[in-house]
Amino acid sequence: MQNRKLKIGIVVGEVSGDTLGAKLIRRFREQGIDAEFEGIGGPQMIAEGFKSYYPMDILSVMGIVEVLKDIKKLFAVRDGLVATWTEHPVDVFIGIDAPDFNLRLSKSLKQKNLPIKTVQYVSPSVWAWRQGRVHGIKASIDLVLCLFPFEKVFFKKWDVPAAFVGHPLASQLPLKNPIVEAKQELGLVTDQKHIALLPGSRRGEIERLGPLVLDAAQIISQQHPEYTFLIPAINDARKQQIESLLAQYPESLKSKVKLMENTDTESKIGRQVMNASDIVALASGTATLEAMLLHRPMVTFYKLNWLTYHVVKFLIKIQYYSLPNIIAGKKVIEELIQRDATPERLATEICKLIDIEAAKIQSMQHLTMHKQLLSSNSEDPVEAILNILQ
Template identity: 45%
Template sequence: MSKPLRIGIIAGEASGDILGAGLIKSLRARYPDAIIEGIGGPLMIEQGFTSHFPMERLSVMGLVEVLGRIRELIGIHRKMYRHFKENPPDVFIGIDAPDFTLRMEKKLKLLGIPTAHYVSPSVWAWRKKRIFKIKESTDLMLTLLPFESKFYQQHQMKECFVGHPLADDIEMNPDRNEACQALGLDVNRPVVGILPGSRGGEIKYIGATLLRAADQIKAVIPEVQLVLPAANELRRTQIEAIQTMSGIGKDIHIVDGQSRTVMAASDVIALASGTATLEAALHKRPIVVVYKMASLTFSIAKRIVKIDYVSLPNLLANKALVPELIQDDATPENISAEVLDRLQHPEKYKSVVDEFYGIHTLLQQGGNEKAATAVLALIGK
């Protein structure tokens, strides 16, 4: 009797959990008895994944912030490497979190274990020489965006453009009325989605700013419905603490999870930069992108990042489709002004929404299936 297929996966944050869950589902459809383990989130665990550490422990943002957790991260890395060395997988897949996963890939590759990396690091934007480390560490790069594939082809590295699974999961025309009803909202009143991010550091730096912006929007349009999906219980507690201590954002309706339902219900979305910006674009809603980080982290990043845009919709379009309010520009006044303009003059942003349809079509590639096929091909399955 042949041994079951063993697959190692480490995902570092909420967006990686989504990708990992879709990949696992496609792998299990072909190999139902596969042993799939490592570090992942609740969506991956729902697909029969065994997580040896809470994924939350890897979700650290910023160069400075990592330093405070470096000991713990090194400890987790050592334990997982030891586990995979003693229980070698047929293939290992690192999903995003490149500082953590690429190190693991390199060490496992030296043991003769085939490795794949899902979600390209922003090597095309900064520290381009990392391509040599990536080639040393991984046998296959699974890319979500077409311009990433071109970069790896130029450097003669094996890659597969799989598109973005979010484009497969999200309907081309999400039903706003249905989403409003699911959340108990009045379909005849405007809705603004407030998404401060899934990581503690994101809430720390932009949570209060977004809550103050929400208050300013409410002051101008009293009938507006403000909805904030908390990524998990920890984030809800963090947001509620800001409300209690500062007395701001009292009119915001906090829901547990349901970020996609909130996006579908919204007329305008104000959100943290990250994968959620693409998700919002795929819902065809006007977006205002916000981001802040530690001052030292920002000053370092400003010197080394060589791109014109930070949000995925703008990067894919290669133009400023959506406003990006970063660091000092991320004020409650600027955020509320951008949101209010989109609420009060939706006709001005119809062309932007039309561009979002083009992005959706471009990324709709059957990502989960393509990723599973490429990973299995890597090990001759």
């Protein structure tokens, strides 16, 4: 298989997937494997020579109601990729995260009886909810690449081929992480206290959660005027959207809020802002893992469309929503979901972490989990992918 150039299809739907995809492409090249990559990718993957047929943002849709609005467009993208790879097959298709789209794409490729191996990189949360999906995964996926060891254990019970490849951030982010240096990197005053506000990176998330974090910031600013708020914007569109929201608030708050715009292809401004902040308040998602691995005290929150939420809550099989709590198997950070996600509750929970002792305890718990993720035995994702090709 390695005597000719491999053709690898990859599809990602958001920034975190773009980061994983770019690292995977580099890993193939570092091992001297001649390969070309195509599908749907973001700026980091494109910078590595990836050929993207559609913009990554086309898949950045969350929630049942929200997906229904764009269902025709999503089907057209899926059918377009199937048509391309039917005429010019790739050796392996790797869906990175975006499971609702990528698992359906893998199923479509299998139904065509194409000579294409299928990989899902980042396990869908079948261990958390909608466990019946594992049967579909078993039928359409040749290999699941898992970021956490408990995921491989779950798939083993269902006889689904899986490899624990570790979370790249666990080894990438250092165990010692001075906040002063992080503030200096962003040109911030080092003795100024900062609270990071991350309402999400998608347009819909900022629509739903932007007012929540700004209302909470207004409450905190009145109680603790010594704090400044940092909000990252991954691109100019998101920056303009946040600025438009912020324009509705009084000057007393606007003067305390600093928008931090992304300036490089790695889209790492969110991580930089969290790293430079004394406290982090963020939308529940993969960013909670980043905040944990940065050892920053945090509060997480989320709100879905009311119909989406009422459907989802009956399907959830786990006690917690955020990765730090799931990994720990107990409540390490506060989760404010749906009705609990009010400006008053968010402000209260953030203010609790202004207590240095409470913040220190949480940070130490994050460090312990970081060490646990590093100590587990992981496999090389490239080697695992090559094994199914051979």
